[in-house]
Amino acid sequence: MLCEQCRKREATVKYVEVVNGVKTEHNLCGHCAARLDIGPFSAMFEGEFSLASLLSGLLGIQDTEKKDGKLAGVVCPSCGTTYEDFVEGSRFGCADCYSVFGPLLGENIRHLQGSEKHVGKRPGNIVRAQIQREEQASVGDGNDTQNGDIIRSLTKEEQIRLLQTRLKDALRREDYKEAAALRDEIRSQKEETE
C-alpha cells in the first residue's frame, strides 16, 4: 500500500486515531509519519502562513551556516532564543531578537519579504513622539516652525489620525469652535485620499 500523504513511498506506519468517537485509520510512510501533525483536521489547510520550511530552506540550514560557524552560538540575551532555535522554528522569541538576529539575517529577510524597510502604518504613540521630537528640535533651532510643517512629514493616514485625536481632545475641552474646524479639516483630508 502506498503512503496516503505522499503517495510515493510504501506505507510502513499504521496509525489509528479516535477523536470524539470518530475512528480513522492512517497508512503512512516513515518519512511522512515523522512530519505529520496527526489529527483528524491536519488535512485542512492552515489559513495562516507558517512558511517554516520555506524560511529554513532560504536560510540553508543544510549545514552551510553550521560549517562556517558564523551564526552558531548567537543567543538573544533577552529571551534566550538561539540561532539554531530560530532556524528550526522560523520564529523569534521577542522583539530584541530582531536586533540580535536581524543584521545576520538581513539578506534572508530581504529575500523573503522583498524589502527590509517598513513603509506602512505606525502606532499612534510613535507618531506623537516624532511630532514632539520635531517640535523640540525646531525650538532648539530657534526657528518658529509651523505645526503644519511637521504634519506634512507624516503620511496622509497618520495626518488624519492625528487630527482625529485632536478632535477628541477639543471635544473633551468643549472647545466646539476648534472641533468644528478640525472636523472640516478631517473631511477635506479624507476627500483628498479618495
Place this chain on the structure above:
Amino acid sequence: MAKWYDVPGNMDSNVVYSRIRLVRNWADYPFPGKMTREQSLELTGQLCERIKDVGSVEGLKIRYGNLHQITDLEKRALLERRVINRSLVKKSDPAGLFLSDDERVSIAINGDDHIRIQAIEKGLNLSECYRIANAADDYISEQIEYSFDEKYGYLTAFPTNVGTGLRASVIVHLPMLSRKKNFNSLVADMGRFGTIIRGVFGEGSENYGSLYQVSNQKTLGQTEKDIVDLVYKAAAELDAQERRLRKEALKQRPVACADECYKSYGVLKYARRLTGKDSMEFLSQIMAGVTDGILVTDEPCSIYSLVIGSQPANLLGRAERPLSKEELEVARADFLREKLPEIH
C-alpha cells in the same frame, strides 16, 4: 444574531468572502513562544481587561472567552469557521478570544503573537475588512504599547509577518479554472506578483470543493493599501477568469452543465450518508449552479453556510454525543437535507 456566513451574499460572484488579519505584540512581554505559563496568564488577563471595550469602536457586540477553558471540539469548530488558527487549537497555555456575535470580527489573544485582529466580509470587500481591523488596531494601540521598530515596523514572532503584520485574503470558488491544465502555471505567475493561492479544504494535495484562498505573500516594504489593492486585483482576476470559462462552457454544453448541477442537488436532497469529500464536491456544483443562474432558489441563500455546517467539528458540536465515522456521515447527510434551499 445571524453569523456572517449564514447571511445570503452576492449570489452571482465566485468570491465567497474577504478577510483581513493584523498581528501585533505587546512591548512589555516576550512573544508567546517564549512566555512562561504565568506570563501567559498575566498577559491574557491584562489584555482582556485593557481592551474589553474594543467593540465600542465599531458598535459591535463583542464577547470575551478564555480559549483554554473550552473543549477541543469547540476549538476545532472555531477553526473550521476560520475564527482561530491551528496554533490556537493546539495551545494549552492561557489564551483568549474576543468575538463579535456575527463572528465577523475577532481578536485572538496569545496565539502565535499576542494579538491577532481579524475582520471578515462576504464577497470581495477587503477595504471594509481593513477599515474595521484598522479601527480596532487604533483602539488597542492606545491601551498598550506595541512592539514596533522604525526599520522593521510591527514586530511579530514569525518574520514572515513582520512590517505591516497584515495578511489580506480572499476566498474564491474556482471549479473550472482549477481544473484547467495551466492552473499550476497561473498559480506560479501569481506568486511572481506577490500573491499566494492555496486550497482551503482538502487532504494531501487533493482539493475538495474548489475553494481557493489568495493572499499577499509579503508583509514588509509595502503600505497596507498596496497590499489590499494587490490581493483585491488578484481575486478579481481569478473571478473574471472563472466567469469567462463558465460562460463558455454554459454556451457550448448547456445540458451537461445543468445536468451536473441538478444531479448534485438531487444527491444532497436525498442522500442518507455523505463523506466530507463528496459533500464538498456536490456543494461546489450547487454553488456554481446558483452563481450561474441554473439553480434558482426560492429565497436568497448562503451555500457557504452549508459548507461550514457540514465540516466535522461543527457537525459533532451539534450532535451532543460522540459519533462513529458512519454516524458522522449520516449526520452530515441529515444536516444538508434539512438545510438545502428549495429551488424552482
